[in-house]
Amino acid sequence: MVKSRPRIVAFLCNWCSYAGADLAGTTRIKHRAEVRVVRVPCSGRIDPTFILKAYERGADAVIIGGCHPGDCHYVSGNLHARRRFYVLRELLGFLGIEQERFQVTWCSAAEGEKWARTVDEVCDTIERLGPLESFKSMTDYLRIPEKEISLSDE
Amino acid sequence: MISKERLLDAIREAGAKDYAVFAPVAKDAGVMLEEIDDPASINFDHVLTVNTLKDVGLPRVEALAEFDRDARTMEAIRDDDGKVLVFGSRPCDAAAQKILDAILIGEITDSRYAARRERMVMMTLACSTADDACFCSSMGYGPHDPTGSDVLLLPKGTEFIVRSHTPRGEEFLRELGMTPDADVEGDPPPELKRKVETGGLKEKLDKNFDDPIWNSVSENCVSCGACFYMCPTCHCFDVIDESGLSRGRRLRLWDTCSFAGFTKMASHQPRVGRHARYRQRIMHKFKYTVDNVNLVACVGDGRCIRACPYGVDLCEVLEALVGNE
Amino acid sequence: MTSNLEEPLRAKAAELLSSGKVDLLIGYGRAFLGESVRPVFLRQDADTAKLIWNDRCAHNLATYLMKEPCLGLVKGGGRVAVVAKGCDIRAIATLIQENQIERDRVHIIGMACSGVRYDEDSRDMAIKCRGCEVQLPALYDDLIGSEADTGEVEGEPREDIERILALDRSARWEFWTRELSRCIKCYACRQACPMCYCGECITEKSRPQWIDKAASLKGNIAFHYIRAMHLAGRCVACGECARACPMNIPVDLLSRFLSRRVEEAYAYKAGMDPEADPFFLVNRQDDPGEFIR
Structure with missing residues (x-):
């Protein structure tokens, strides 16, 4: 049997984390390929519904990437996000969803290596935890069949 | 007349004859009308179930079709389960079914509802208690009213008088080897505190x-x-x-x-x-x-x-x- | 059980209405069912005989402040009086914090409270009253009663949050799927909530449809998840959502848990200070951030 690979959705802020992930690519740092990146203007733009939708559509984990405190392009978007995601993380735990499936990282445009490390670590964690079964049974009919998203091994 | 034990046996037999049995059972929300496996779990002494017969005939979520946009396909989800026995709902709920029938089946018919109704046998349990909110008699029905019931069970002491009110009810009783009782009076219906005059x-x-x-x-x-x-x-x-x-x-x-x-x-x-x-x-x-x-x-x-x-x-x-x- | 605060309350209400200080007074009156109580809307002092005050006055009347006719009345320069317990006043204070109503448009008749009960058969006070810190309100225009009228709330202490926290992860998920699977999405919780005042709820938005409309387990989890997030740091634990639920779901657990976490981590409690900034509107450099890698 083929082991199912984790599906990870990342919401990255345009100004820091997305550029950091880009840097990881341009400097050819190898990292796990199971992450799908969605670029957002700011980590403060990320609504709890985005994360819910990601889980509903089959994500096993979500990574949020924002600027380090003090670096926000919009001054305090990441600080608002920090409060929001503290609360969200508590909610997930209370509902019975592993908090490891929700990761937040401050990653600057210069931290390509940090981004690569984060992705690898989260992939390892999710492989250990296994797929997010909680939502699976409810949403089978919405999920993309496994074959359509098969990732080619290098 | 039929004892509670024999009545439960009859329901068990209906289950064996491929009826899906819906009956009142005690749940977190209160007494709910739900599909049951074991008739021993049926609740008899509640006033009304929290939910209504809509959960059987007109459910809160009903999948009509499944589609795939990429493949450009859409297929109706068929709903042709077998026979359904609704046991132990109250006369008011049975009467409500009659009203829904009049609205949803007729000149324009809700075919899915109609098909479900076609397969449904209503074995109603007449009330022996009522609470402060019950006012069925003011609406022209009553705690022992047979409207909408195929079979009506009237409490008499610890036993039940069996009355059939429709051909479907008669057939159902025959199927289970039960006989309707004629000329026996049940316990008097409960007195309703609530009355409302709606003349005019x-x-x-x-x-x-x-x-x-x-x-x-x-x-x-x-x-x-x-x-x-x-x-x-x-x-x-x-x-x-x-x-x-x-x-x-x-x-x-x-x-x-x-x-x-x-x-x-x-x-x-x-x-x-x-x-x-x-x-x-x-x-x-x-x-x-x-x-x-x-x-x-x-x-x-x-x-x-x-x-x-x-x-x-x-x-x-x-x-x-x-x-x- | 009637209370000796009923007469002073009626007298105060008559004074407010006859003097024209308020245009509308929302209080509690008798309902038909059993010993139960329901909200009444009074416009003239002659009506004040309808007002009652007893331990069945559980409703949080602040919820009407965000609905008609109060909205129109306040907009037109009128004033509304609300009979409110300490917990209800926290809701009013939150509305003031969030700029939903001006302090001088609402006349708060604070009631000294010794706990309320949801049904006549139960001897115990409502679970929301256990461990109450606002039996004697701090924010009011008139206070009916005094310290002497705030008897101790009887009953076991409230430990529903602890009971969930004691469960392991999969048992928690099992608990929530069991509870939420019976939600019928009647939105009684949302409509009863004084804090749910959005003109258009996110559940009603369909372009895009963020929250599934269906009352399926998936749609129900989505609804309660987002409701909890929207109430985090705003929920005043008045318990109205759980009381309103016809399916007996402890809907208040989620938002109450989050508000408790906010209180622990940020030392912020909703509705305690009408001058304070709302929780999600501000941030601090030293906010908790240990969870961020």
């Missing part, structure tokens, strides 16, 4: 659409859907698509005119303000349905009164409307 209500409703009374009777209402969704005759629905990137389902869901977003898919909710939406509830039940199918769409089960978190009381509203000059 229809005439009032015919002309009081713009009456200020609608403001005062709906003042407490917070526009939730509790009374609508708990009502055995409210039947409005919405059809939506729930989909992922490509695949999805077309669903039919309960909907209610009390929500500010009702009928928005057709541009807007024409009823602005709680009073207008509450008026629609009363008008629909006591005027429009009377105009259309000559029935009042209320059976006096009192669920709306019990469910309302803010004490809106249908009986008082009706009295106020009748008494309003």
Whole structure:
């Protein structure tokens, strides 16, 4: 049997984390390929519904990437996000969803290596935890069949 | 006459004869009408189940079709399960089924509902208790009323008198080897504390659409859907698509005119303000349905009164409307 | 059980209405069912005989402040009086914090409270009253009663949050799927909530449809998840959502848990200070951030 690979959705802020992930690519740092990146203007733009939708559509984990405190392009978007995601993380735990499936990282445009490390670590964690079964049974009919998203091994 | 033990055996046998059995069972929410495996779990001493027979005939979520946008396919989800026995619902709920039949089956027929009704046998348990919110007798029914029941069980001491009221009921009893009882009187029906006089209500409703009374009777209402969704005759629905990137389902869901977003898919909710939406509830039940199918769409089960978190009381509203000059 | 505060309350209400200080007074009156109570709307002092005060006055009347006719009345320069317990006043204070109503548009008749009960059969006080810190309100225009009228709330202490926290992860998920699977999406919780005042709820938005409309387990989890997030740091634990639920779901657990976490981590409690900034509107450099890698 083929082991199912984790599906990870990342919401990255345009100004820091997305550029950091880009840097990881341009400097050819190898990292796990199971992450799908969605670029957002700011980590403060990320609504709890985005994360819910990601889980509903089959994500096993979500990574949020924002600027380090003090670096926000919009001054305090990441600080608002920090409060929001503290609360969200508590909610997930209370509902019975592993908090490891929700990761937040401050990653600057210069931290390509940090981004690569984060992705690898989260992939390892999710492989250990296994797929997010909680939502699976409810949403089978919405999920993309496994074959359509098969990732080619290098 | 049949003892409770033998009655449970009969239900067990119906289950063996491929009937899906729905019956009242004690749950977290209270006594609920649900599909059961073991008749021993059936509850007998409640006043009413929390949910109504809509959960059998007109469920809150019903998948109509499955689609795949990429493959450009859409397939109807068939709903042709076998026979259904509804055991132990109360006479008011059975009467409500009769009203829904009149509305949903006829000139324009809701084929899915009609098909489900076709397969449904109603074995109703007449009431031996009532609470402060019950007012079925004021709506022309009663704790022992047979309207809508195929078989009616009347309590007599610890046993039940079996009455068949339709050919389907007779056939069902034959199938289970039961015989209806003639000429036996059951225990007297419980006395209802609640009475409401609705003489002249229809005439009032015919002309009081713009009456200020609608403001005062709906003042407490917070526009939730509790009374609508708990009502055995409210039947409005919405059809939506729930989909992922490509695949999805077309669903039919309960909907209610009390929500500010009702009928928005057709541009807007024409009823602005709680009073207008509450008026629609009363008008629909006591005027429009009377105009259309000559029935009042209320059976006096009192669920709306019990469910309302803010004490809106249908009986008082009706009295106020009748008494309003 | 009637209370000796009923007469002073009626007298105060009559004074407010006859002097024209307020245009509308929302209080508690008798309902038909059993010993139960329901909200009443009074416009003239002659009506004040309808007012009652007893241990069945559980409703949070602040919820009407965000609905008609109060909204129109306040907009037109009118004033509304609300009979409110300490917990209800926290809701009013939150509305003031969030700029939903001006302090001088609402006349708060604070009631000294010794706990309320949801049904006549139960001897115990409502679970929301256990461990109450606001039996004697701090924010009011008139206070009916005094310290002497705030008897101790009887009953076991409230430990529903602890009971969930004691469960392991899968048992928690099992608990929530069991509870939420019976939600019928009547939105009684949302409509009863004084803090849920959005003109258009996110559940009603369909372009895009963030929250599934269906009352399926998936749609129900989505609804309660987002409701909890929207109430985090705003929930005043008045318990109205759970009381309103016709399906007996402890809907208040989620938002109450989040508000408790906010209190622990940020030392912020909703509705205690009408001058304070709302929780999600501000941030601090030293906010908790240990969870961020």
